Amino acid sequence: MENSRKKIVIVGGGFGGIELAKKLKNTNVDVLILDKHNYHTFQPLLYQVATGGLEADSIAFPIRKIFKGQKNFKFRVTEVQKIDTEKNRLNTTIGNIDYDYLVIATGSTSNFFGQSEIEYNAMPMKSIPEALNLRSMILQNLEAALIAETPEQEAALLNFVVVGGGPTGVETAGAIAELKKHVLRNDYPELDLKKVNIYLVEGSPALLSAMSVQAQEKSRQFLEEMGVTVYTETRVQSYDGKTLVLGEGKQIHSSTVIWSAGVKGAIIEGLNPDAIVRGNRIKVDVTNKVEGYENIFAIGDVAAMITDQTPNGHPGVAPAAIQQGKQLAQNLLAILENKPTKAFEYFDKGSMATVGRNRAVVDIKKVRFQGVFAWFAWMFVHLMTLVGFRNKLVVFVNWVWSYFSYDRGTRLIIRPYKKKNLENTSNDI
Numbered sequence: 001m002e003n004s005r006k007k008i009v010i011v012g013g014g015f016g017g018i019e020l021a022k023k024l025k026n027t028n029v030d031v032l033i034l035d036k037h038n039y040h041t042f043q044p045l046l047y048q049v050a051t052g053g054l055e056a057d058s059i060a061f062p063i064r065k066i067f068k069g070q071k072n073f074k075f076r077v078t079e080v081q082k083i084d085t086e087k088n089r090l091n092t093t094i095g096n097i098d099y100d101y102l103v104i105a106t107g108s109t110s111n112f113f114g115q116s117e118i119e120y121n122a123m124p125m126k127s128i129p130e131a132l133n134l135r136s137m138i139l140q141n142l143e144a145a146l147i148a149e150t151p152e153q154e155a156a157l158l159n160f161v162v163v164g165g166g167p168t169g170v171e172t173a174g175a176i177a178e179l180k181k182h183v184l185r186n187d188y189p190e191l192d193l194k195k196v197n198i199y200l201v202e203g204s205p206a207l208l209s210a211m212s213v214q215a216q217e218k219s220r221q222f223l224e225e226m227g228v229t230v231y232t233e234t235r236v237q238s239y240d241g242k243t244l245v246l247g248e249g250k251q252i253h254s255s256t257v258i259w260s261a262g263v264k265g266a267i268i269e270g271l272n273p274d275a276i277v278r279g280n281r282i283k284v285d286v287t288n289k290v291e292g293y294e295n296i297f298a299i300g301d302v303a304a305m306i307t308d309q310t311p312n313g314h315p316g317v318a319p320a321a322i323q324q325g326k327q328l329a330q331n332l333l334a335i336l337e338n339k340p341t342k343a344f345e346y347f348d349k350g351s352m353a354t355v356g357r358n359r360a361v362v363d364i365k366k367v368r369f370q371g372v373f374a375w376f377a378w379m380f381v382h383l384m385t386l387v388g389f390r391n392k393l394v395v396f397v398n399w400v401w402s403y404f405s406y407d408r409g410t411r412l413i414i415r416p417y418k419k420k421n422l423e424n425t426s427n428d429i
């Protein structure tokens with residue numbers, strides 16, 4: 001007798017994939033998550049790992065543990081390389097895997113807009129290995145600055161540049177400024193702190209362009225108070241690993257350029273090219289079904305649900321991925337029971353960004369606030385959304401410790417950073 005249970009394969013154990021699989025618990029389907037990592041990453045706190053504020057383990061959670069006891073769930077660590085839509089089959093690094101329904105929840109990857117020299121020389125921060133690379137590099141450069149042979153070398157090692165004035169760029173620049181103010185003084189007494197410079201470079205006229213004008217202005221004010229030099233309406237022209245060339249002839253000599261200037265969908269080869277739209281995202285209908293297919297869906301950052309209300313798709317944020325995962329679980333079950341599906345409706349919970357101790361900005365619909373209360377709100381929301389009680393506790397204890405001690409605990413070069421060979425410039429780790 002033919003097995004009537006359908007197999008739903010989800011590629012990606014991020015915010016969307018995890019939520020979808022959870023909502024399929026105790027249903028009459030088999031669920032398989034495939035991910036190249038065996039853990040879920042809480043990306044909003046990656047910058048704290050990169051700047052020595054949190055240990056990497058506290059923002060990662062083993063995917064198998066999330067689904068402990070879920071009988072219809074399986075997980076495999078593998079990278080999906082290609083979709084064979086004719087055969088309903090995935091080509092992966094551990095062999096072929098067949099599906100009845102496929103959900104692509106692969107998130108996004110850093111976008112260097114085709115500038116391979118910048119891609120090779122600048123540091124992305126989209127995954128835990130990348131954040132750890134960055135932590136090592138920042139610390140290695142500080143060590144190297146102490147033994148620099150020329151003033152030019154020393155200046156480049158002590159100039160830290162963050163490119164991209166969205167929440168990640170603002171938060172990273174703020175965290176490096178705090179590192180300089182509270183930590184370097186004690187750890188590197190020989191360093192002349194006046195020589196340590198932090199720059200934030202943004203192409204558009206304002207920081208946090210998706211937020212209110214109050215949040216934009218206040219975040220800039222906070223950063224400048226903390227000693228960050230902010231350049232807006234300034235585009236990066238080139239970066240050869242030593243000199244960052246900006247528009248209007250500006251140049252910054254820097255060994256550390258952190259790239260948070262854009263993302264693109266982490267698509268998998270094999271879909272009809274017509275289904276791929278702006279930003280390398282996959283075009284889906286209001287039920288997250290990929291255009292041109294009946295049994296392939298996409299959710300989260302990689303999906304572009306283009307409607308009159310959302311001409312650019314939904315924002316690439318965790319709540320959009322989670323809500324799409326939740327809704328798609330209901331729709332997949334409805335499809336299997338020949339019931340009508342429901343159109344996805346995004347509930348915008350607002351946006352927030354933290355700049356540093358006691359300094360954050362929050363927009364919740366028409367309610368906007370900045371400063372200490374916003375900072376507590378930011379911490380509360382991030383603690384609550386972290387996966388796992390242990391992680392919540394570890395992060396909470398770390399934050400309380402840092403608040404009172406002015407210290408950042410994990411300044412370790414455990415795996416020294418080495419630049420990749422030129423042939424292998426892919427940053428997707």
Ligand SMILES: Cc1cc2nc3c(=O)[nH]c(=O)nc-3n(C[C@H](O)[C@H](O)[C@H](O)COP(=O)(O)OP(=O)(O)OC[C@H]3O[C@@H](n4cnc5c(N)ncnc54)[C@H](O)[C@@H]3O)c2cc1C
Binds near residue numbers: 105126266299301
């Ligand atoms: C530094 C940073 C800060 C952020 N801060 C915030 C914030 O404060 N608030 C907010 O709401 N959002 C924030 N975001 C955005 C948020 O993290 C994303 O919107 C969210 O993670 C998208 O969820 P997702 O499920 O689509 O993908 P992800 O959570 O990115 O998960 C994708 C998963 O797919 C896996 N994968 C990808 N390709 C393959 C493949 N070919 N084979 C196997 N596995 C694959 C990856 O390993 C990953 O586990 C931030 C993002 C970054 C990078």
